[in-house]
Amino acid sequence: MQVKGIPQVPAVDSAALAALADTFRPPRLNFAQVCLYCETRWCEAAACVKAHAASLWAPCDDCDGFGSCSHCLNGVVEVDRVGFVERAARVLPRQREAAALFVAVA
Template identity: 65%
Template sequence: MDSRAFAGLAVQYRPARLNPAGVCLYCETRWCRSSKCIEAHAASLWAPCPVCDGFSFGRCNNCMNGVVEVSRDGLIELADRVLPRRAEEPVAYAVAA
């Protein structure tokens, strides 16, 4: 895999370092500005969860919102994987009246 393709994959699946509530994924501090956390996040590699294929929506115990942190080898292994467009089992949602 050439370095541009690898860099593109590394960024494509990486979640934000701060969650929507402003809490850091690494140190669990709100509005964190730690250089250690910033550097760890910049170096991190993420891929779609191999268990739920990214369709977790909070239901998968293996991932965080459909993605998992992986090693370089793990990202390369998942790079050729064809991801489904839809979840295998449709999810039924109740609509409040």
């Protein structure tokens, strides 16, 4: 028995969706050259490359992409297609608002 309904995915131009996905997708290898998926330095595994190419990332809802929370990877989170489409129309702030966790350095 299905408890939750399957959410409708709004129609979005696939080229526009791909462009947005590329905008927010972090590199597969971090600055120390460690893979996000298998945590192996200098990874060249086809499975990791394929998973990364198919992944969708969006700015974190908690910190608006500024990376000031513990729920994201430098301001972005991996999402599914529905979550990505829901966030695609979101207007992101240009600057971080003054917050208790943020201390400006002079």
